[in-house]
Amino acid sequence: MQSSVKHTLLEAFSKADGEFVSGQALADMIGCSRTAVWKHIESLRQEGFELEVVRKKGYRITSKPDKVSENELLIGLETNRLGKRIVFKESVESTQKEAHQIAEEAEEGTLVIAEEQTEGRGRMARPWQSPKYTGIWMSIILKPELPPFKAPQFTLITAVAVTEAIRDTTGVMPSIKWPNDLLLNGKKITGILTELQADSDHIRSIIIGIGVNVNQREFPEELADIATSIAIEKGETVSRAKIVQAIMKNLETYYDEYMTNGFSLIKEKWESYAISIGRHIIARTVTGTIRGKALGITDDGVLKLEDENGIIHDIYSADIEI
Ligand code: BTN
Incomplete structure (x- = not known):
């Protein structure tokens, strides 16, 4: 199936939000016959989509394959x-x-x-x-x-x-x-x-x-x-x-x-x-290890850490152990 056809079909089903879309409406969107629509629906099935077909109502998707394409x-x-x-x-x-x-x-x-x-x-x-x-x-x-x-x-x-x-x-x-x-x-x-x-x-x-x-x-x-x-x-x-x-x-x-x-x-x-805020943590930075209480983050996302001597450190990058 052409990818543009597939795109059109999937977009139509997405807009329908679980409701039926008639075969004629799909045929008009793709610019093909209703028989061709049926063939495209079969290709979707082969890719793992499950579709329900009801006469006079049309098609709707009931489940999608667990893929992330x-x-x-x-x-x-x-x-x-x-x-x-x-x-x-x-x-x-x-x-x-x-x-x-x-x-x-x-x-x-x-x-x-x-x-x-x-x-x-x-x-x-x-x-x-x-x-x-x-x-x-x-x-x-x-x-x-x-x-x-x-x-x-x-x-x-x-x-x-x-x-x-x-x-x-x-x-x-x-x-x-x-x-x-x-x-x-x-x-x-x-x-x-x-x-x-x-x-x-x-x-x-x-x-x-x-x-x-x-x-x-x-x-x-x-x-x-x-x-x-x-x-x-x-x-x-x-x-x-x-x-x-x-x-x-x-x-x-x-x-x-x-x-x-x-x-x-x-x-x-x-x-x-965050789990670390307010707790005692160990921060391993490239320049050394600091133990202390995590006070919070600054507006720039920097971690504020208060050590045993009350000194507040700005941590820009570290591995944290809790
Ligand atoms: C980390 O915790 O160290 C960051 C991991 C980030 C992994 C993602 S997976 C998608 C993207 N592609 C990569 O190679 N890495 C990131």
């Missing part, structure tokens, strides 16, 4: 700008790498997403395990008119957006560990990697990489104590596409909020979801 993401995507262009790859070294390559010419809000990453990477060049069909491996390209020093705030905006997306689509509530980890029962389910293409005074692109452990049922031995998935903690598999759609929607909302009203609402939400 453009087709599955388009149905139910409620954004105005983000994710309007989706670059989907079955397998890729790293969505972050792909996003960097296309950032210059890409339109704002472009989403790069893959079913598998063979060389996924995390902060501090650590590897990020990204097995096929089980998680969300995505990078979003934003182009805010801002100076580069504002970029770290986007990690916190994203953490709030992803936390709420997971809560609203799966019913489990992650906590945030500064600066970029989401945890369930003390183990990591999400990492966020914010990278920049910038001149000295302005951002050209921010590339926000998000990895979510969704439907893995087990982890390799070296990760089993520190990583988990939503399915392990919830006891059932969940829809990856729904989580991606909710992330995109929330990210758009909080991005707009940030550009219009600044950081204060996001900061408030971030602090209310």
